[in-house]
Amino acid sequence: MAQTPQVWEPAPEREGLGPLTGLRDFVDRVAASSPARLAMLAFTTVILVFTALLSLPISATSGEVTPLHQALFTAVSAVCVTGLTVVSTAVHWTFFGQLVILLGVFVGGLGTLTIASLLTLMVSRRLGLRSKLIAQEALNNSSRLGEVGELLRVVIVTSVVIEGTLAVVLTGRFLTLGEGWWQSLWHGVFYSVSAFNNAGFTPHSDGIVPYEEDLWILGPLMIGAFVGSLGFPVILGLRQAGLRWSRWSLHVKLTIQVSAILVVLGAVLWGWMEWDNTRTIAGMTAGDKILHAFFASVMTRSCGFNLVDQNQMEGTTLLLTDALMFAGGGSASTGGGIKVTTIAVMFLAIMAEVRGDADVKAYGRTIPESALRVAISVIVAGATMVLVGCFLMAAITAEPLDRIMFEVISAFATCGLSTNLSAEAPPAGAYVLSALMFAGRLGTITLASALTVRQRIQLYHYPEERPIIG
Numbered sequence: 001m002a003q004t005p006q007v008w009e010p011a012p013e014r015e016g017l018g019p020l021t022g023l024r025d026f027v028d029r030v031a032a033s034s035p036a037r038l039a040m041l042a043f044t045t046v047i048l049v050f051t052a053l054l055s056l057p058i059s060a061t062s063g064e065v066t067p068l069h070q071a072l073f074t075a076v077s078a079v080c081v082t083g084l085t086v087v088s089t090a091v092h093w094t095f096f097g098q099l100v101i102l103l104g105v106f107v108g109g110l111g112t113l114t115i116a117s118l119l120t121l122m123v124s125r126r127l128g129l130r131s132k133l134i135a136q137e138a139l140n141n142s143s144r145l146g147e148v149g150e151l152l153r154v155v156i157v158t159s160v161v162i163e164g165t166l167a168v169v170l171t172g173r174f175l176t177l178g179e180g181w182w183q184s185l186w187h188g189v190f191y192s193v194s195a196f197n198n199a200g201f202t203p204h205s206d207g208i209v210p211y212e213e214d215l216w217i218l219g220p221l222m223i224g225a226f227v228g229s230l231g232f233p234v235i236l237g238l239r240q241a242g243l244r245w246s247r248w249s250l251h252v253k254l255t256i257q258v259s260a261i262l263v264v265l266g267a268v269l270w271g272w273m274e275w276d277n278t279r280t281i282a283g284m285t286a287g288d289k290i291l292h293a294f295f296a297s298v299m300t301r302s303c304g305f306n307l308v309d310q311n312q313m314e315g316t317t318l319l320l321t322d323a324l325m326f327a328g329g330g331s332a333s334t335g336g337g338i339k340v341t342t343i344a345v346m347f348l349a350i351m352a353e354v355r356g357d358a359d360v361k362a363y364g365r366t367i368p369e370s371a372l373r374v375a376i377s378v379i380v381a382g383a384t385m386v387l388v389g390c391f392l393m394a395a396i397t398a399e400p401l402d403r404i405m406f407e408v409i410s411a412f413a414t415c416g417l418s419t420n421l422s423a424e425a426p427p428a429g430a431y432v433l434s435a436l437m438f439a440g441r442l443g444t445i446t447l448a449s450a451l452t453v454r455q456r457i458q459l460y461h462y463p464e465e466r467p468i469i470g
Helices: 012-016 018-033 035-055 068-079 095-110 112-124 129-139 145-176 181-196 215-230 232-241 250-274 286-303 315-327 340-355 369-397 401-412 427-442 444-451
Strands: 360-362 365-367
Touching: 035 068, 035 095, 035 427, 068 095, 068 427, 095 145, 095 181, 145 181, 145 215, 145 232, 181 215, 215 232, 215 250, 215 286, 232 250, 250 286, 250 315, 250 340, 250 360, 286 315, 315 401, 340 360, 340 365, 340 369, 369 401, 369 427, 401 427
Parallel strands: none
Antiparallel strands: 360 365
16 A cells, blocks of 8 residues: 655754754864864954954943954954054953953964864763864864863863963952952953963053063063963873973973073073163163063063063164064964974974984984975965065055064064054054964964865875975
């Protein structure tokens, strides 16, 4: 006996989930084709959301809509954890606006892919295979997929614990300086999040200059900025291996070693160049000069807090600052620049070539040629972006090249130090610097991968021929 064919009809609850299902499928397709493209899409979406929030009248003390170039620049600077501003954070923005900026810094510091994976974990209590792959990509971690969920929890807990500890110390100090309880708490939280995420935003109209001799303020800011610049892979590695050098991975060793060298060397050079500069630190005691030198060395690598007017520094100090900003922090950290591991790999490759070694080696490990190619690509791409940025800003502003290069490198390296060119430049300049901040935070290799139309798989290999080099 023939049966009437059954026609499937979607259940009402499934129909209601249609848009969410479509969005999930779209994200899965993008993630499968290119995780880098997903990262760029996620950062762009978050920036647009925060731009819209900062454009609201409630965000500005004037009660008016903030112009697009100012709202977009501030949103990009916050989400890309830079700290450059076109308007005063303390004067232009209301408490709501400052809260939006702080939330943007927190989200941008963790990374949008990390936040998305965490939300998935909170809602569904589990991570699917695709979500684990996305989270692994976000953390730049090679751990087994089964450990990714735990790593996400560790990242969040570590961030909250470090920022909370800094906030407690800073809040207590602001209380002893005479600020009210609520104001001290807000300033403590704001500075702790801004420092750990290497953002450099400040809720005070005159920044941290009034505390230039206060070690209880400068110390936590330096510690937070340095730890944040190491990156979550280093923090996770230290959590697993402790302080036993022999158990550290090569990445952890190189990141900590090069970071420490840059901080000490930068402090010595900065202090030497500015020691007798009457416009900056010449009138201070020797102890305060040394404190200023170390503070500047830590902050120029990515954070962006400053104690002296950048326009009043010596020309050689500006050039040193350019170099430290371009170097930046650790990979997969809140710091910017070309990353310290890139510098380490290039230095090791040069030393191997000088010694005549066939392999690039460090601490009993051989660094693959692919890592060297990536390091070269990062340096060349970063230098190219800085060159193009300087060309565009020179055409837009007609300012001296040293001032333009300082601002462009600060934007690309997501550092936040400024000669005030960002605020003085016309809207076109703000858009150029915004693009540089976005490219610098996303990373040159990630950006190039995201913009690639298709992934190439080469099934053949040409004969080798060595050109004359050098």
